[in-house]
Amino acid sequence: MFRIRNIFLGLILIIFVAPIVVVVGVSFNARKQLLFPPQGFSFRWYSEAALESDWLSAVGTSFILALGAASVALVLAFLLALYCWRRLGWQSRILRGMGLLPFMLPPVVSVGFLVFWSSIGGYGQLYAAVISHGVFLVTLPMVMILIGLDSIDRNLIDAARVCGAGRSEVYLTVILPIVRPFMIFGFFFAFVLSFNEYIISFMLIGFTHETLPVKIFNSLRYGYTPVMAVVSTFIVLLTVGGMGLIARFGDLPRLFGAWETVEK
Numbered sequence: 001m002f003r004i005r006n007i008f009l010g011l012i013l014i015i016f017v018a019p020i021v022v023v024v025g026v027s028f029n030a031r032k033q034l035l036f037p038p039q040g041f042s043f044r045w046y047s048e049a050a051l052e053s054d055w056l057s058a059v060g061t062s063f064i065l066a067l068g069a070a071s072v073a074l075v076l077a078f079l080l081a082l083y084c085w086r087r088l089g090w091q092s093r094i095l096r097g098m099g100l101l102p103f104m105l106p107p108v109v110s111v112g113f114l115v116f117w118s119s120i121g122g123y124g125q126l127y128a129a130v131i132s133h134g135v136f137l138v139t140l141p142m143v144m145i146l147i148g149l150d151s152i153d154r155n156l157i158d159a160a161r162v163c164g165a166g167r168s169e170v171y172l173t174v175i176l177p178i179v180r181p182f183m184i185f186g187f188f189f190a191f192v193l194s195f196n197e198y199i200i201s202f203m204l205i206g207f208t209h210e211t212l213p214v215k216i217f218n219s220l221r222y223g224y225t226p227v228m229a230v231v232s233t234f235i236v237l238l239t240v241g242g243m244g245l246i247a248r249f250g251d252l253p254r255l256f257g258a259w260e261t262v263e264k
Contacts, residue, residue, distance in 0.1 A: 020236055027229035045226040055231060058215035062195050065129055065211060069194040070141075072134025074187045077141035078179075084142075085149040109136060110199045117204060124208040129201055133194045140193070141186025148182035149175070192239050 022036045030040025049055050113132040114123070122128040152175065160170050198213040206214050212235065216228055 020240075023229050023232045023236065027226055027233045029226045029229075032225055045230045049227050049230040049234075052227070054210070055212075055215065055227070058210045058212045059234075061126070061209050062212040065126065065133065065201070065209075066191045066195040068127075068130035069133030069137060070187050070191040072131060073137045073190040073194075074141050074183060076134060076138045077145055077186055078183065080138065081142045081145035081149055084146060106136075106199055110203045113200060114203045124205055126205060126209050129204045129209070132200050132204060133197060134190075136197075136200060137190040137193050140189045141183065144182040144186035144189070145179050148179035152178050188242055192242055195238065196235060 025036050025038050027045060028041050028043070029036075029038035030042040030044070113128075113136075117123045117125075117128040117132070156174050157170055160174050165173065196213060198211075198217065201211045202214050202217070205211075210218065212231060216231060219225075219228055
């Protein structure tokens with residue numbers, strides 16, 4: 001049974017890793033074709049990607065969009081998570097469930113954003129995509145923050161109030177230190193998803209601002225080149241590197257001293 005499980009896990013690992021290996025291999029191809037195994041070895045396409053202003057502009061747009069969207073998502077997520085944590089009734093359960101709806105119907109949500117921003121003159125503006133991404137991605141940081149809030153011993157809050165701490169002091173000295181690591185996790189997840197998101201970006205700003213995913217799909221009209229594999233490799237490294245840091249330093253709550261607050 002143990003051997004079968006290892007084989008099954010190995011197959012799953014191969015399925016996940018194989019596309020990454022192919023993309024990285026193609027990015028070093030010496031010929032101007034998407035060939036795997038690569039025909040020769042060259043850094044030519046990395047140089048072209050680094051020197052081409054269109055790709056650099058797309059990377060910059062994606063970073064700005066992802067940073068803004070992750071910030072919006074984090075603020076909304078913290079407020080919603082705090083509301084759900086303080087109110088344990090049916091309203092909280094409904095709100096937690098509704099947070100998953102956007103992920104179930106992304107095309108429908110995208111059309112909704114398109115209609116909304118078109119009606120108020122925000123279509124094609126970068127801020128419209130930032131806000132839309134933030135609203136769309138609010139679920140992940142909200143779930144992460146809720147995990148942190150649920151780990152708080154409410155007796156700590158009562159003790160702080162008995163000692164004379166006001167509401168703001170309770171938030172700053174008790175709640176925030178405990179949920180800070182979870183907020184960092186949530187921010188990173190929202191950043192990565194916004195950086196890789198295509199549908200909403202294309203519908204709202206696809207004709208005015210090219211993000212990296214939109215640029216990749218638009219470039220397909222002119223044929224396949226290893227430059228696209230280079231850009232895809234960059235996205236993979238960004239995502240895998242970030243996820244690897246989270247996996248490596250998964251005990252960030254203790255690293256930041258959050259559990260020290262609980263133990264005291």
